[in-house]
Amino acid sequence: MRCRQCLVRDHYRADTQSIGERLLHQTRVFLRTLLRVYNRNGRQTKSFHGNIVNKSNGRRLSINNQLIVDSKSRASIVGRLVSKWVSNSIAADIRRNATRQLLFKGPGLGLGLVGVCINNKGPSLLTEIDETEAKCQQIRSIFSTLFTNYQIKSEAAEPCLFDLNNLQFGNCIAKGCNAVVYDAKLKGNTNQFAVKMMFNYDAESNAAAIWKAMNKECITFNGNFSSNKELEIMLNTPNRQKLKPHPNIIEIKGVFADYVPSLPEAIELYPNALPLRLCDQGFGRNMTLFLVMKKYDMSLKTFLVERDLKTQTSLFLLSQLFEGISHLIKHKIVHRDIKTDNILLDLSSDPDFPWLVITDFGFCVNSLRIPLNSDEITRGGNRALMAPEIVCAEPGPFSYIDYSASDLWSCGTIAYEIFNAENPFYPNKSKKYLQNNNYKEEHLPIMPPSTPKPIAALIFDILKRNPSERPHPKVAASLCEMLLFFSRRNLMVFKTQIDRSEVYKSRKLLQWLRALATITLCQRNTMTGGRKLNAAEMKLRLMFLSEVKIEYLLPALSYISTEEKI
């Protein structure tokens, strides 16, 4: 069979045709259509008739019947031309795909090409999956604006410089090993804050030394100002480590260094951390670092002690935990101390839908691999929840620790707690427990019966000993979110259609995403009946839609398609 447009033989027999041939064919069709549309619009056509020169290598391309394109130049030409018709980000996607295909011979531009119209303007060289991804991009762009506006509206607060004079301390919320947290108010203001006062035993009482010892705690402080001018200089040092804000990561609202004040219950709770001027048994220094944050209702640890969670609540929490971890990985930050005490909850919108943030970055590092030259190097916080590759790493001259999937592993252990079971890695006197250095995957306990089967399969994969066999945190988050947001009837499609192609699945996903986007917009504007979403649910939906990618949904879907019960 011949293609009517470019007279290439047998182009429909995609299976027998080489990728190169198909790519060349599609490029020809694309350029011809481009020419036709230009002609129709009465525009300048010369540049397409005679010579198109590939700027990167100076080669001349003619489209009068014969198009001469070598494989190296195809990707860039196609990308450039396509950018005339679609948004830059889609063109960039095409370029990326094409390059991937050219470099790695993997699935990319050349596979499953279809001539689909974008905005009815002309054909593109997108695969069906690329096409779906491009439509996802439209959903993302709409919802990222909505999500930003939503956050600005709900969390707007005037910037403020905090110090010991304008803060009024209340009760002690909790004491950790390295700090104590108090609730506090700005004088003359009802807004509640939590102020974390670090215990300083070593650093000299000046801002530079305090900053050097404790700056990791401030990684989620994005401001540049402090009431302490010396500290402000430190905050403004070039290349200061800062983590981009994320709704599931604690935001530090202010930092300052000052003299340790006399606060309620100080002598009973932390006498040794106080300076001599406040307590005879004190070993602490005179000055320390203070961090001001939003006050959360409780830690996940307390929440789990107080109640048995419904499956919806567990999924809601787990999605947010994975979202937070995925943000950290994206920015190459490793927390290294993920545990239920370091996860805080805001229960204000509905106790069944708590908003979650990861806190306490005191052990974080800004690299996914760190050299392990000696055993003196700190590997992280809580040893029981350290991933196996971290506890088992042997020090040596060329040794390093790979942290790329270690926070995710810790979350996998916490998932047991979130689904009302005991963490299998916590030392337990009465029961046998697993040890992170020598456990076998087949000994991992079965998740409680209320756990959706795909989640049980996901957690099993997250707790694989080999970090490269663990899924991406965004895939984990997407799975939880799909179970939360897509109807059970929809998801059951995949239970019975295991062998459906990726293209079929991506089309179905897009359908659901569009439906979800429409419903969310209606619910946001309270145009429909149905169940009203509380603020936290709405926030997670908007966040999901503002970042949704088929790239992550497809692998997440595989957990659903292979499992029997949802």
Ligand SMILES: Nc1ncnc2c1ncn2[C@@H]1O[C@H](COP(=O)(O)OP(=O)(O)OP(=O)(O)O)[C@@H](O)[C@H]1O
């Ligand atoms: N913003 C906050 N709102 C409410 N409670 C908080 C807040 N920040 C911390 N807390 C409480 O204070 C406790 C101790 O805080 P944090 O974990 O930051 O201290 P730490 O000394 O660094 O802890 P660790 O013992 O893990 O080293 C937390 O477990 C939590 O219960």
